[in-house]
Each structure stands twice: as C-alpha cells, then as structure tokens.
Amino acid sequence: MTKKAHAMKRGIALLVGCLVGIPAVTQAAQERKSPLADAPAIRRRVELRDKRFELGVGVASTIGQDFYNALMLNVRLGFHITDWIGLSVSAGVFNLTPDWRSSFNDKLNDALPATAQPGDTKTPTRSNAAAAENRIGQIILPQIDIVPFTGKFSLFSRLFASYDVYMVAGPSFVNLVKRGTIDPSTECCKASPYVGWKPGVNVGFGMHAFINNYFAINVEAHNLMYSNNAAGRDVTGSSAVTSDDAQWTYNWLVGLNFMFFLPAQAKVSR
Amino acid sequence: MKRLAFGLLLVLANPGSVAAAEASAPGAGETADEKSSEAEAPAPEAPEAKKDELPDLSEEVKEAAAEKEEATSQTTTARLSWEDIVVVPRKGFLKRHRLELAPFAAISINDSMIRHYSFGGDLTFYLTDVFSVGLEGQYFIKERSERESLVGFQFNRATTLNRFLYSTSLVFGYVPAYGKFGLFNKYIVHWDVSVNGGIGVIWTEIIPIDPANAGWRNLDIMPQVGISTRMFVTDWLSLSIGLRDYIFSDKFESLNRGNEKVQQAQAAETHAITNNIMVFVSAGLYLPTSFSYKTPR
Numbered sequence: 001m002t003k004k005a006h007a008m009k010r011g012i013a014l015l016v017g018c019l020v021g022i023p024a025v026t027q028a029a030q031e032r033k034s035p036l037a038d039a040p041a042i043r044r045r046v047e048l049r050d051k052r053f054e055l056g057v058g059v060a061s062t063i064g065q066d067f068y069n070a071l072m073l074n075v076r077l078g079f080h081i082t083d084w085i086g087l088s089v090s091a092g093v094f095n096l097t098p099d100w101r102s103s104f105n106d107k108l109n110d111a112l113p114a115t116a117q118p119g120d121t122k123t124p125t126r127s128n129a130a131a132a133e134n135r136i137g138q139i140i141l142p143q144i145d146i147v148p149f150t151g152k153f154s155l156f157s158r159l160f161a162s163y164d165v166y167m168v169a170g171p172s173f174v175n176l177v178k179r180g181t182i183d184p185s186t187e188c189c190k191a192s193p194y195v196g197w198k199p200g201v202n203v204g205f206g207m208h209a210f211i212n213n214y215f216a217i218n219v220e221a222h223n224l225m226y227s228n229n230a231a232g233r234d235v236t237g238s239s240a241v242t243s244d245d246a247q248w249t250y251n252w253l254v255g256l257n258f259m260f261f262l263p264a265q266a267k268v269s270r
Numbered sequence: 271m272k273r274l275a276f277g278l279l280l281v282l283a284n285p286g287s288v289a290a291a292e293a294s295a296p297g298a299g300e301t302a303d304e305k306s307s308e309a310e311a312p313a314p315e316a317p318e319a320k321k322d323e324l325p326d327l328s329e330e331v332k333e334a335a336a337e338k339e340e341a342t343s344q345t346t347t348a349r350l351s352w353e354d355i356v357v358v359p360r361k362g363f364l365k366r367h368r369l370e371l372a373p374f375a376a377i378s379i380n381d382s383m384i385r386h387y388s389f390g391g392d393l394t395f396y397l398t399d400v401f402s403v404g405l406e407g408q409y410f411i412k413e414r415s416e417r418e419s420l421v422g423f424q425f426n427r428a429t430t431l432n433r434f435l436y437s438t439s440l441v442f443g444y445v446p447a448y449g450k451f452g453l454f455n456k457y458i459v460h461w462d463v464s465v466n467g468g469i470g471v472i473w474t475e476i477i478p479i480d481p482a483n484a485g486w487r488n489l490d491i492m493p494q495v496g497i498s499t500r501m502f503v504t505d506w507l508s509l510s511i512g513l514r515d516y517i518f519s520d521k522f523e524s525l526n527r528g529n530e531k532v533q534q535a536q537a538a539e540t541h542a543i544t545n546n547i548m549v550f551v552s553a554g555l556y557l558p559t560s561f562s563y564k565t566p567r
Contacts, residue, residue, distance in 0.1 A: 066382050123426040148454055150452050152451075235424075252379075
C-alpha cells in the first residue's frame, strides 16, 4: 500500500466515524427514555369503586339560608359503573332542626313586634312572619358521579388513606314545608308560605377518604338551584303572593357520610 | 477504491446504530474507541495485494455489522432496565427559601345581606418547605343581596350594613399534609394542604340606613385563620383554592339614628363581632423559578 492510499483510507475512516457518530448520539438521546414513560400512572391500583355499590348514612347541613338552616339525616346510595363514573342518590330524609334560624332571621325576629301594633299595616308579627317562612323538609338528589381524581394522602405522616374527589350533577327535588299557621286577625299584609316539592338542578363535588377497602368517610357539597319564595311574602309589588314572587335561588348543602362499599373485596388493576 | 466506497455506503446506510448503543450502554466509550482505533489502524496487507491497489475492507464491514447487532441488543437492555425507578421518589415540588407571589380573587359566602368580592395578592416567603411567612393585601367590592333589598319591603325593617374597603395582614403558614393523585390514571399531580393564621387590619365603611345621612370609616384589628389546598402545575406555578375566616369587631350605625351628623352618630355606634368567610382561588408564581434537590435520588 502506498503512503497516499494509506492516508486516504485513514481519512475516509475518520469521515465515516463522524458521519455515523453524530446522528447516532442524537438517536441515542431520543431512544433513552424511562421504562415508565408509556406506563399507566398507577400500577396495581386497588380499584375501590369499579362495579361496587356504596351505601351509608350521615348528616347534611344547609349553609347561608335566608331564614332557616336545616341539619338533616342523610342517606346516600350508589353504584359505580366503572372506577370513574357512577350513579347515586343522596337524600336528606329528615330535618333534625326545623327551628334553626339563621343569624339574619334571629336579628329580624328580635326587631319584629310580638303583637300587632295598632295602625301599623306594614309590619308582621313575629309569629306570623315565622309561619309564612318556609324551611326545607326533605331533599332527594339523583345524580351522576364522575371521579377524575384518585390518590393517597398522608396526614402528619401518621394517617394514610386512599381518597377520591368527584363531581356530581343531576336534578334536585326539595320539599319545602311550613311550620305554624298565620293568624289572619293579626296579619298586616298578604302572606302565604311557599311549600311543596320543588324541582331544580343540583351540581356539586365530594370526596371519599377510604379507611380500608370497604369503608370510607364521605364529604359532599351541593349547590341546589330551585325556585323559592322563602319569606312567603310579596316580592313583585303586586300586593298579592303568587307564583310570580318565587325566584331562582342558590342553596348550599354540605354532608358528612359514613359509607360502606360492597362487595367488600376490591379488584386490583394490572 | 470501489470496495472502499461500497463499504462506506453500507455503513452510512445504517446510521447511528453503533454509537446509539454505546451512548446508552455502560462502557460506551470503550466500544467507540475500539471502533475508532480499528478504523484508524492500518489493515493487514493481503499478501497477494499489489502495492498500487487499495486494501479489502469487507472484513471491517462485517465486523461493524456484528458490532451493530451487539450494540442494538445492549440498547434494548438499557431501555428495559429499571434504573430510573426509585423506591421512595422525591417530593415533586420544593418551596424552601423561595418567594411566592400569588394574585387571588375571592368571594364572601356567609352573609346573606351583603356579598363582597375581593382582589389582592399574597407575598409569601418559605422559611422551610412547610413554614412560611407572608403579607396579604386585598381590595373589596360590595354587592347588596336581593334579600337585603326585600327586608324593608316585606318586613318594614331596615338593615344596618357595613362594606369592607381593604385589608392587609401578616400571615404565617404551615403545611401539615401533602400528597399526589392520579388524574384519570394518566397523570400524577402533586398537591399539599396548608393552614394559616395571622393578624392585620381592615378598613370598613358604614352604609347609612338613610341614604341622606353620611357614613364613616372604621379601622379594625383583624385576626384571621384559613385552610387551602394547592396543586403544583410546573416548577414555578401552583393553583390554590381555600377558605379564610376574618374575625373582627366592627362598628355599626345605630338603628335609632335620625339625621344626626357623623360625630353624634359615631357616639351611638354599636359593636358586633363579624365573621367574614371567603373562598379564594389563586395562582402562585415562585421565585426562583426552579429548584434543585440537595439529596441523592
């Protein structure tokens, strides 16, 4: 081999090395990826909801009602079609506190006269005002549950629990009831309590904290939108109380339930 | 020369294979060096080769192909290894010695007579990953509710109301819990829960029952407590939602005020404890915008 040929061979080999090496490094960087890259976020997850029933009891309370808040005995039943979607019914079956006045109503009650004032044709008495005001008797909320968030948490590194956060939506049915009777002899103005089952809309969210695979503490919040005339008095200025005086209202309800999941054994994902 | 060109063409037709393996596999440098030295080393001359002919490179090409296969298998091995998985992952977000600027919007939820919206910001410095100290400031916008407007019409009574103007507080925070959740089993999101407490001042203003009368302003000491949860979106951004309860003794216009002037009305003002519970949403921007772990993986 001549010296010239040897140098040429060496030069070609160097060129090959460079040409092969540059794209190779790039390709290597692209190919090197974590073995978890295409894996599901959670492996061998305990599917705490999939094809399981849940049932439980608890309490639910209204927040920010105009006249009467309600602390209710609550029942919740549900079936989870998959791990992330389910159907449930949450029902406040019994109002434990029918005379729980809001702070506003407390002040109003103090400001109203106990007996009718001669010549006063505008101010109701305390008892007549209370008799015209409605309060919540029962609530039934059929709803769809969507569970996008699931995970585990630790509290002070002591308590570890699985949890989920879900959203609910569906119709609402609220039974508004009265308490007491208006005394027509002392009533100053037209008043009539707005009562009966009122359909509306329910949206909300909730959370399960699983103590084990079949028992969970459930917190749920609902915004119930329905038509109401809570005072049972004229709103439109027509000097009469009609259905026109009812207005759409927002009503917050929060609940705490203790839920059991059946079957007690939960599946484990791959 | 033709053979050399053919060999070069073959190698170029399979780009990257050798170095790809070596870049990802242990001992990568050695293989590359070997290849390089092989390529650079003069090939043994064939006895029958004439001095003017170029050497036969077919053996080198075969060797390169064999090395390529070997390297490919090494690549596969490296990709399937579990080296990127650790038993205890590190926290997804570190806050220690970082400054958080969090603009927020809020709405009051516990007064059926008057609602307040507020806009403001928190400036928080994290002393550790769980303890923080910060300043909060906000401006309120009032909205009188329909219920309030009906009280006079339905019950022949007036309400005494104050509007909130603005407030500022010194706030201390603590993070008792943190965790992560799976979003549709596809994404992992890190979050924490923080509780806070502080003290500040709030400016409020009397809304006169009779619009013809003048109101006045109050300055009240305002303790506060709160709880919030925060989701970490990037190394420098988080989203929060929370509740804060501002508790203060406010001064109200007397229900018996006639058309007295402000000084006389102030002498007859009444005091009441006010709980102003507000729901907050905020976005936290962190400085520095990145963090580094001090401990090994």
